[in-house]
Amino acid sequence: MNEADSGRTASDVSGRELSPTTLFVFALATGAFAGNLYLAQPLIELIGRDLNMSTATLGFIVMLTQIGYAMGMFFIGPVGDVVENRRIILASVLCVIISLLAVALSVSPAMFLIASFVVGLFAVGTQVIVPLAANLATDEKRGAQIGTIMAGLLGGIMLARPASSYIASQFGWRAPFLAAALLMTCIFVMLWLKTPRYQPKGQSTYGSLIKTMIRLPVTSEALRRRAIYQAIVFAVFNMFWTSSSLVLTESFSLNYEQIALFALAGAGGALAAPYAGKLADRGFARIASGGAIAIILVCMALSVPIVNLTWLIAFAILGIVIDAATQANQVLGQATIYAALPEARARANAFYMTSLFVGGAVGSMLAPICFDLGGWPMLVSAASVLLLLALVYWASEYLSKRSIASTKG
Numbered sequence: 001m002n003e004a005d006s007g008r009t010a011s012d013v014s015g016r017e018l019s020p021t022t023l024f025v026f027a028l029a030t031g032a033f034a035g036n037l038y039l040a041q042p043l044i045e046l047i048g049r050d051l052n053m054s055t056a057t058l059g060f061i062v063m064l065t066q067i068g069y070a071m072g073m074f075f076i077g078p079v080g081d082v083v084e085n086r087r088i089i090l091a092s093v094l095c096v097i098i099s100l101l102a103v104a105l106s107v108s109p110a111m112f113l114i115a116s117f118v119v120g121l122f123a124v125g126t127q128v129i130v131p132l133a134a135n136l137a138t139d140e141k142r143g144a145q146i147g148t149i150m151a152g153l154l155g156g157i158m159l160a161r162p163a164s165s166y167i168a169s170q171f172g173w174r175a176p177f178l179a180a181a182l183l184m185t186c187i188f189v190m191l192w193l194k195t196p197r198y199q200p201k202g203q204s205t206y207g208s209l210i211k212t213m214i215r216l217p218v219t220s221e222a223l224r225r226r227a228i229y230q231a232i233v234f235a236v237f238n239m240f241w242t243s244s245s246l247v248l249t250e251s252f253s254l255n256y257e258q259i260a261l262f263a264l265a266g267a268g269g270a271l272a273a274p275y276a277g278k279l280a281d282r283g284f285a286r287i288a289s290g291g292a293i294a295i296i297l298v299c300m301a302l303s304v305p306i307v308n309l310t311w312l313i314a315f316a317i318l319g320i321v322i323d324a325a326t327q328a329n330q331v332l333g334q335a336t337i338y339a340a341l342p343e344a345r346a347r348a349n350a351f352y353m354t355s356l357f358v359g360g361a362v363g364s365m366l367a368p369i370c371f372d373l374g375g376w377p378m379l380v381s382a383a384s385v386l387l388l389l390a391l392v393y394w395a396s397e398y399l400s401k402r403s404i405a406s407t408k409g
Contacts, residue, residue, distance in 0.1 A: 023134035031156025033126035066361035068120025076352030078209040092125030104177035131345040142277030145275025145336040154327040165260035213347040222340040232390040238363035272324035280335035292329040297387040
């Protein structure tokens with residue numbers, strides 16, 4: 001996309017199909033942004049030892065980054081409905097680069113945790129990209145194109161862990177954050193060249209944006225339900241992957257390089273995103289979400305005997321399936337809320353993603369606590385309770401829709 005393209009306004013570019021190049025850059029950027037939130041996840045023991053952090057505080061290493069991201073989505077994300085989107089995205093990349101360098105140079109737990117929080121806070125750029133892409137896409141292909149971009153997001157999350165593990169095993173725990181800063185610099189150049197200018201039509205003040213965003217889940221059942229579904233699913237996703245390095249070390253006797261390969265296998269789950277988007281485009285979002293939650297519940301239950309029997313390949317397959325179901329449910333949710341709230345996509349996405357990462361942060365915090373109290377079985381029990389609650393809530397939606405339909409009939 002050339003410089004002339006970058007000057008178009010909302011009325012000029014809205015509803016146009018994204019070019020393959022721009023779609024690729026958006027997917028790559030969302031993956032790089034999101035991957036930064038998980039660089040520390042497989043390194044919590046290394047970081048804790050080097051910075052003299054207690055075992056009780058290890059859960060905060062990942063949790064604070066996700067809390068920062070949730071706060072960024074809540075307080076910064078909504079401005080995407082009124083402020084020129086390209087400017088927000090590029091500014092967020094610069095802030096993330098500076099914050100990653102601060103993480104790599106940390107000399108105390110406080111400095112590390114504060115810098116990690118700021119990385120999450122300004123990684124909000126990835127969730128300005130997603131509603132921007134929704135605004136640029138045609139109605140017929142919106143779900144599939146969002147799915148492609150979200151595949152980049154989950155791919156970034158999943159690839160960040162093995163890359164971080166491997167780089168840290170060779171050069172120390174600080175090296176992954178330096179490498180990420182370099183990658184984000186390259187992303188900045190690509191976004192500068194390929195992101196079109198998009199000036200939303202909204203003229204609301206910042207205060208009114210926050211107020212309307214808070215009201216959205218009250219007035220929109222679709223947003224309220226989708227936020228709760230994915231918050232629970234993402235909590236379980238983080239419980240699985242935050243503790244996977246612990247169980248792989250304790251039960252499977254793997255080293256960090258081998259754990260990196262295990263995490264790399266999980267990246268295959270990102271391939272489910274485009275297919276989930278197509279299901280949403282065809283009207284199967286509700287039933288597909290219930291299936292995704294049920295699949296994660298079954299996988300978590302199966303993981304207990306698989307860990308006891310030390311079946312590594314089977315455990316890796318479960319990780320892939322959990323990732324695929326998590327990503328599918330997220331895309332299904334986003335496609336649903338974008339269709340339901342076309343005039344407030346940035347605010348709806350901000351609330352949705354805030355809820356998601358609050359759930360993820362809770363999962364990251366609970367994981368080491370559950371593992372410390374009762375090992376992998378305790379973690380699976382807690383995760384299963386959460387998933388059962390999500391399924392009950394999902395069933396209430398399905399049954400109420402059928403009841404309304406039968407009444408009309």
